[in-house]
Amino acid sequence: MKTVAFFDSGIGGLSVLEEALxxxxxxxxxxxxxxxxPYGEKPRxxxxxxxxxxxxxxxxxxxxxxxxxxxxxxxxxxxxxxxKYDFPIIGMEPAAKRALDMDSTKRVLVTxxxxxxxxxxxxALIGRVDKEHLVxxxxxxxxxxxxxxxxxxxxxxxxxxxxxxxxxxLKDYSALVLGCTHFNYFKDTLRNLLPDNVSLVDxxxxxxxxxxxxxxxxxxxxxxxxxxxxxxxxxxDKKELMRLxxxxxxxxxxxxIK
Ligand code: DGL
Numbered sequence: 292m293k294t295v296a297f298f299d300s301g302i303g304g305l306s307v308l309e310e311a312l313x314x315x316x317x318x319x320x321x322x323x324x325x326x327x328x329p330y331g332e333k334p335r336x337x338x339x340x341x342x343x344x345x346x347x348x349x350x351x352x353x354x355x356x357x358x359x360x361x362x363x364x365x366x367x368x369x370x371x372x373x374x375k376y377d378f379p380i381i382g383m384e385p386a387a388k389r390a391l392d393m394d395s396t397k398r399v400l401v402t403x404x405x406x407x408x409x410x411x412x413x414x415a416l417i418g419r420v421d422k423e424h425l426v427x428x429x430x431x432x433x434x435x436x437x438x439x440x441x442x443x444x445x446x447x448x449x450x451x452x453x454x455x456x457x458x459x460x461l462k463d464y465s466a467l468v469l470g471c472t473h474f475n476y477f478k479d480t481l482r483n484l485l486p487d488n489v490s491l492v493d494x495x496x497x498x499x500x501x502x503x504x505x506x507x508x509x510x511x512x513x514x515x516x517x518x519x520x521x522x523x524x525x526x527x528d529k530k531e532l533m534r535l536x537x538x539x540x541x542x543x544x545x546x547x548i549k
Pocket of ligand 1: 299303304328329331362363435470
């Protein structure tokens with residue numbers, strides 16, 4: 292069975308892992324760089340150093356493919372990592388194209404971290420897919436902090452989102468793109484704040500499909516186990532594993548919210 296690793300700065304990447312766990316058999320490794328999260332407001336060179344360190348570690352652990360289950364890490368490091376390793380490096384990209392394909396008449400709000408929003412990769416993506424200038428970009432860095440604290444709902448989260456969404460006339464939008472894997476935890480709150488004409492769109496399904504295509508993963512037939520790491524530290528503590536399980540269960544619910 293193939294060993295595939297999922298990397299994120301923190302717990303956001305669990306949303307991509309959850310998608311893979313539902314669909315394919317593999318030996319799964321999940322690495323959250325919790326010593327250095329959040330990435331989204333750090334200098335790019337610093338992020339690159341962290342991601343390279345993590346992928347070196349995962350290669351030593353026998354990873355035969357690494358999913359950068361983090362839009363920020365992909366923006367900074369995917370190109371460089373692909374030159375360094377001969378196994379597949381699967382990146383993530385905010386699903387702006389998918390959103391525009393769903394409705395090419397209304398506006399699309401792409402949310403992500405400040406690093407992803409300001410990156411060259413985003414500029415190239417928008418240049419490629421947004422011919423009619425329908426896309427707006429919005430950085431939501433605080434959602435990463437809320438997620439890492441396990442604060443997925445409540446007044447503080449709602450107030451922050453309301454404030455950030457206030458400048459947009461949401462009736463003109465067909466989609467809000469979740470361009471950071473941490474944002475998947477907030478789908479219920481977002482759904483309550485957004486009008487019905489705005490769908491929530493993420494790139495998890497496409498990323499996992501690409502992983503399966505590149506590595507030949509077989510459809511799920513087993514109860515696959517996951518080995519968890521927090522910045523090179525193997526997590527074996529029962530309480531912590533239960534907490535991670537709780538997050539995965541929340542993501543199962545979030546996945547149904549569109
Ligand atoms: N989950 C990450 C992403 O998809 C980044 C979160 C962060 O560390 O700022 O962009």
